Amino acid sequence: MTDSIHSHLKELGIELPEPMQPVATYVPYVISGNLLYTSGQGPVLNGEFKSVGKLGDNLTVEQGYEASRLTALNILSQANAALDGNLDRIVRCVKLFGLVNCTPDFTDQPKVINGASDLMVKILGDKGKHCRAAVGAPSLPFDTSVEIDGIFEILL
Amino acid sequence: MTDSIHSHLKELGIELPEPMQPVATYVPYVISGNLLYTSGQGPVLNGEFKSVGKLGDNLTVEQGYEASRLTALNILSQANAALDGNLDRIVRCVKLFGLVNCTPDFTDQPKVINGASDLMVKILGDKGKHCRAAVGAPSLPFDTSVEIDGIFEILL
Amino acid sequence: MTDSIHSHLKELGIELPEPMQPVATYVPYVISGNLLYTSGQGPVLNGEFKSVGKLGDNLTVEQGYEASRLTALNILSQANAALDGNLDRIVRCVKLFGLVNCTPDFTDQPKVINGASDLMVKILGDKGKHCRAAVGAPSLPFDTSVEIDGIFEILL
Numbered sequence: 001m002t003d004s005i006h007s008h009l010k011e012l013g014i015e016l017p018e019p020m021q022p023v024a025t026y027v028p029y030v031i032s033g034n035l036l037y038t039s040g041q042g043p044v045l046n047g048e049f050k051s052v053g054k055l056g057d058n059l060t061v062e063q064g065y066e067a068s069r070l071t072a073l074n075i076l077s078q079a080n081a082a083l084d085g086n087l088d089r090i091v092r093c094v095k096l097f098g099l100v101n102c103t104p105d106f107t108d109q110p111k112v113i114n115g116a117s118d119l120m121v122k123i124l125g126d127k128g129k130h131c132r133a134a135v136g137a138p139s140l141p142f143d144t145s146v147e148i149d150g151i152f153e154i155l156l
Numbered sequence: 157m158t159d160s161i162h163s164h165l166k167e168l169g170i171e172l173p174e175p176m177q178p179v180a181t182y183v184p185y186v187i188s189g190n191l192l193y194t195s196g197q198g199p200v201l202n203g204e205f206k207s208v209g210k211l212g213d214n215l216t217v218e219q220g221y222e223a224s225r226l227t228a229l230n231i232l233s234q235a236n237a238a239l240d241g242n243l244d245r246i247v248r249c250v251k252l253f254g255l256v257n258c259t260p261d262f263t264d265q266p267k268v269i270n271g272a273s274d275l276m277v278k279i280l281g282d283k284g285k286h287c288r289a290a291v292g293a294p295s296l297p298f299d300t301s302v303e304i305d306g307i308f309e310i311l312l
Numbered sequence: 313m314t315d316s317i318h319s320h321l322k323e324l325g326i327e328l329p330e331p332m333q334p335v336a337t338y339v340p341y342v343i344s345g346n347l348l349y350t351s352g353q354g355p356v357l358n359g360e361f362k363s364v365g366k367l368g369d370n371l372t373v374e375q376g377y378e379a380s381r382l383t384a385l386n387i388l389s390q391a392n393a394a395l396d397g398n399l400d401r402i403v404r405c406v407k408l409f410g411l412v413n414c415t416p417d418f419t420d421q422p423k424v425i426n427g428a429s430d431l432m433v434k435i436l437g438d439k440g441k442h443c444r445a446a447v448g449a450p451s452l453p454f455d456t457s458v459e460i461d462g463i464f465e466i467l468l
Contacts, residue, residue: 025277037250039287095342114336131461138294139259147289180430183443196445297447
């Protein structure tokens with residue numbers, strides 16, 4: 001827990017959530033070569049869904065931004081577990097694919113997923129600069145507002 | 157057809173469907189390095205769509221589970237074609253990205269995509285443990301209930 | 313600008329659009345190993361969205377096809393920027409993931425995304441043959457009709 005990213009997290013006053021365990025026959029992350037894939041994460045803290053519902057309906061863009069920020073923390077939490085607690089092994093965040101639970105007339109998906117993108121860069125610096133897609137979904141598991149999966153390049 | 161996975165399939169009494177050929181200018185799979193990507197597959201058997209419609213409307217979760225199981229068999233069928241019939245070349249299933257054709261109030265996407273996840277682990281064992289995302293879609297090609305694409309790590 | 317793909321583009325009378333710059337903390341492409349990932353692109357030309365709305369509502373399949381063709385040009389434009397203007401470094405287009413902004417009863421996503429697939433093969437030949445998924449989305453950023461992201465294998 002003494003790598004530079006964990007030190008930076010401490011300076012920022014950011015604590016990673018406990019990584020969620022899937023309740024089915026899949027796993028939260030897979031390392032293949034020097035790529036780390038994380039399963040779709042959501043706005044969960046201490047086992048509780050913190051943002052439920054749809055953008056364009058009961059949630060504001062600001063609330064979506066916060067949900068997507070928390071989701072990115074969960075992605076980093078999974079990466080941390082995958083990398084045995086050494087986030088310095090992250091070479092860079094390669095990609096985020098962000099889905100926003102929304103109504104058919106909601107078109108501000110980018111502003112929502114910016115919560116995740118901004119967090120990734122805040123924590124990882126230049127290594128956090130990823131490519132991404134931000135799109136709408138008619139519904140998401142447990143009615144969470146966002147689901148994001150990530151790909152990282154890592155040191156083996 | 158004598159590799160261990162094909163033997164296991166025989167023991168389980170599971171037959172892989174014929175791999176579907178795309179009717180357009182894309183291909184059913186691409187191998188890049190030691191990653192095998194499959195195109196989005198659906199619940200097809202003998203050229204027929206076996207599960208049509210939306211979860212939350214005309215289909216139950218159990219029907220969705222079966223559709224997603226059949227879809228995973230089609231993914232393995234494409235992998236089998238890509239690997240010249242030698243499924244032992246699969247190092248592991250890296251990722252499944254599952255989309256569920258559903259109404260805006262349906263939130264049980266994970267239970268649906270479990271049909272694919274369970275099948276992958278049943279057939280491939282520990283090599284079948286993948287990361288995944290399970291999300292909603294307002295509609296899918298040919299009105300099929302699920303579409304899933306996969307990434308495998310393979311031996312060259 | 314004298315590689316064979318650029319010559320072929322000239323013969324075809326096709327000009328690549330200017331690559332769009334993201335307005336947030338993500339980047340338009342990332343190279344990891346010999347994979348090039350592009351951020352989700354849309355039907356943009358000269359900074360203007362050329363196709364807005366939903367398939368199944370105000371847009372025909374033909375209009376969607378054209379939008380997806382233009383989106384593929386933007387993907388190639390990003391690849392071109394990533395590869396310092398040398399498209400001959402593309403070994404192949406590995407994957408396209410295409411989302412179609414549509415109504416819940418629209419099921420012709422493949423015919424729409426064919427605009428991108430056909431363009432990729434027209435320009436890159438056999439190197440353009442990719443695997444793909446084509447799915448529906450209830451809404452997309454800026455209400456564009458399609459969003460597609462791509463993965464390419466490249467020479468370093």
